[in-house]
Amino acid sequence: MFNKILVANRGEIACRVMRTAKAMGIATVAVYSDADARAPHVLMADERVRLGPAPAAQSYLDPELILAAAKAxxxxxxxxxxxxxxxxxxxARACADAGITFVGPPPAAIAAMGDKIESKKLARAAGVNVVPGFLGEIADTEEAVRIAADIGYPVMMKASAGGGGKGMRLAWSEQDVREGFEATKREGLASFGDDRVFIEKFIESPRHIEIQVLGDRHGTIVYLGERECSIQRRHQKVVEEAPSPFVTPDMRRAMGEQAVALARAVGYHSAGTVELIVSGADTTGQGFYFLEMNTRLQVEHPVTEMITGLDLVEQMIRVAAGEPLGFTQDDVRLDGWAIENRVYAEDPYRGFLPSTGRLVRYNPPKTSVRAGDAPIVRVDDGVTEGGEVSMFYDPMIAKLVTWAPTRDAAIDAQIAALDRFELSGVGNNLDFLSAIMQHPRFRAGALTTGFIAEEYPDGFAGAPADATLQRQLVAVAVIADLERSARAGGIDGQLGGAxxxxxxxxxxxxxxxxxVSVDGYDGGALVHIDDAPPLDVVLRWRPSQRVVVARIDGDEVAVRIARRIGGWRLTTRGAAHDVRVLPAHVAPLTRHMIEKVPPDTSRLLLCPMPGLLTRLEVGAGDRVEAGQPLAVVEAMKMENILRAERPGVVATVHHAPGDSLAVDAVILEFE
Structure with missing residues (x-):
């Protein structure tokens, strides 16, 4: 077994690997950029080595720096x-040349599967179903337009070395290809150092299902069931679960055996994932197509760990050390259901714009361990309160994972955990994740990769609150307000009297x-709301509390609570609710309050997120039409095209390409 492991990464996955290494008695080494000098993974390691400046190309993506740290x-x-x-x-080859073991598959397997074009050719040769498309070199936009027309719209343009949702563009028309082909090439080059692009048929209403494989150096390869990864936004996974509510045992076996055959064909060992696109209309169990093989540990590996009882990081380390797996396919058992939600620094209320800044408050829900059939909560993260979410790296903050014996119970555990997740300082998607968990279509398992676009076509405005939840929120707000008033009354001079x-x-x-009126009793209160039967509420609130847990008519309700002028902001069940609470004699006076009118920004093009202005398509005096591209802002390694909302004439341009922009910075003005 190894004596010391260097983790060539950052954030939650670096912490995740170190936890297992420490449990195995292996010393750990962290590497870091200047932006991560005080990050949790750095403090967690036994040793730490600075790589360089914040940009990944000058730190985490420089193999010479990583190898020098390992040798030192x-x-x-x-x-x-x-x-x-x-x-x-x-x-991987450089590690071998340096006499350092690479904890992963052999270089030849990475080469075979890492190139999306070549991997599809290999899969096709091995008899694996692949999506129809063009797998050759595409010289320029004009050739891309001809190829897309031959395949038939819609088509997907993908960077050959892409992954993680980057370097992908969906095209429904020739115009989409002309606008997106060069952007796809640039994203591929910026993120992966490879600007080759291939085009394939886009299968509408598909499911995205992947098979986890695990192999050792002695010829044993097994599959560990499937993961359902269909809930995606811009091809970036948001929710993953294992097993899939769609896959039957026969279908699982067919997918798994095909995945193992593909892995065996390239001499694979270590953990890897075969990604498949599956027709939701298929009833034969054979309507799946090979997309790609990820020759690494997946972000969503925890859900597989939760249902199999295996530590995949430990297995990778043991395989790298030459140990056999010690079990066969017949030994693999799937137990219960696990769901993972990715908590991102993005604002779903503003079109999911990336958010950067300091984590003013970060307090995830309490984790738990297996105790019979009770739900389990697991949080994989690599941030801490006071830390910064940087524009240089991926916006994922944490992974919230729940396990339960059934899918419904695992979903309910997610909702309860999300209600208890305290996070402020940056925009986040906690409300959106809770809304997905509550959505009838999600709970029914009727999933496709178009779920988010189909269910939230006009954006996200919070999960709706039914009458029962509204009454519960009213009760929580009133009791908290009475507690606050009582505390203020006990401080000399706070209320000018008793x-x-x-x-x-x-x-x-x-x-x-x-x-609303309240009748208190020892240990609780009866809250009368209008003429309805009273609610029996047990709740104690203190000014320092950020999450209150109330028992209302026997049901437990967790609410994130924040004081606001004249009331409260209560966040629960996928939405934030502003609640005004006033004494009965004060409430009528609110009609005399002057309403604040927001400023008119219709003549301005505002930067929707912190980022880099990479292109400006217009200049002063230019006439533009609705939908015309005006500027391109790069943030979190993704290009965002800003378009005109209506016809107009550009009056003034305030920024030039290369400028770093803050959120709401004025890029240009219209006449």
Whole structure:
């Protein structure tokens, strides 16, 4: 077994690998860029080595720096995590040349499967179903247009070395190809150092299902069931679960055996994933097509670990050390259901724009371990309160994983955990994830990769609150407000006298007003809302609390709570609710308040996110039409095209390509 492992990565996956290494008694080495000097993975390691400046190309993507760190610290193996150098064949070979073990597959397998064009050719030769498309070199946009027309729209343009949702463009027409082909090439070059692009038929209403394979150096290869990864946005996975609610045992066997055959054909060992696109209309169990093989540990590996009981990182390390797996396919058992939600630094209320900044508050829900059939909560993260979400790296903050004996129970555990997740300082998608978990279509398992676009065509505005939840929120707000008033009344001079004994309030929520009164009793209160039967509420609130857990008529309700002028902001079940709570004699006076009118920004093109202005398509005096591209802003390694919302004439341009822009920076003005 190895003595010391260097983790050539950052964030949650670096912490994840180190936890297993430490449990195995292996010393750990962290590498870091200047942006990560105080990151959790750096503090967690036994040793640490600075690589260079924040940009990944000058730090985490420089193989010479990684190898120099390994040699300087005496590390005898390197785990690459995912992303960065994890699927770079030249890095695996360089490790071998340096006498350092690469914890992953052999270089030849990485080369065979890492090139998306060549891997499809290999899969086709091996008898694996592949999506119809053009797998040769595409010289320019004009050739791409001809190829797309021959295949038939819609088509998908993909960077040959792509992954993680980067370097992909869906084209429904010739115009989409002309606008997206060069952007796909640039994203591929920027993220993977390879600007080759291939084009294939886009299968509409598909499911994205992947098979986890694991092999040793002695010829044993097994598959560990499937993961359903159909809930995606811009080809980036958001929710993953294992097993899939769609896959039958026969279908699982067919997929698994084909995945193992493909892995065996390229001499694969270590952990890997064969990704498949599956026709949701197929009932034969054979309607699946090979997409690609990821020759690394997947982001979503925890759901497989939860249902198999295996530690995939440990298995990778043991395989790299030459140990046999010690089990066969017949020994693999799938137990229960696991769901993973990716918590991203993005704002779903503003079109999922990336968000950067400091984590003012970060307090994930409490984790748990297996105890019979009770639900399990697991949080994989690599951030801490006060840390910074940087524009240089992926916006994922954490992975929230739940396990339960059934799918419904695992979903319910996710909802409860999301309600308890405290996160502020950057935009985040906690509400959106909770809304997905509650969505009837998700709970029914009717999933496709178009789920988000189909169910939220006009964007996300929060999960709707039914009448029962609204009444619960009213009760929580009133009791918290009474507690606050009582505390203020006990502090000399806070209220100018004794606190009012009145427990009558007028509460405004979602445009509705409720008359509320409270009758307290030892240990709880009866909350009367209008003329409805009272709610029996047990709740204690303190000013320092950010999450309150109330028991209302026997049901447990967790609410993230924040004080607002004249009321409260209560966040639960996928939405934030502004609740105004006023004494009955004060409430009528609100009609005299002047409403603040937001400023008119219709003549301005604002930068929707922090990023780099890479292109400006217009100049002062130019006339533009609705939908015309105006500028391109790069953020989180993705190009974002800003378009005109209406016809107009450009009056003034405030920025030039190469400028770094803050959110809401004015790029240009119209007449």
């Amino acid at each position: 610290t005496g590390a005898d193996c390197i785990h690459p995590g995912y992303g960065f150098l994890s699927e770079r064949e030249s890095f 606190a009012s004994p009145s427990t009558t309030r007028v509460v405004t929520l979602a445009g509705q007003s409720f008359a």
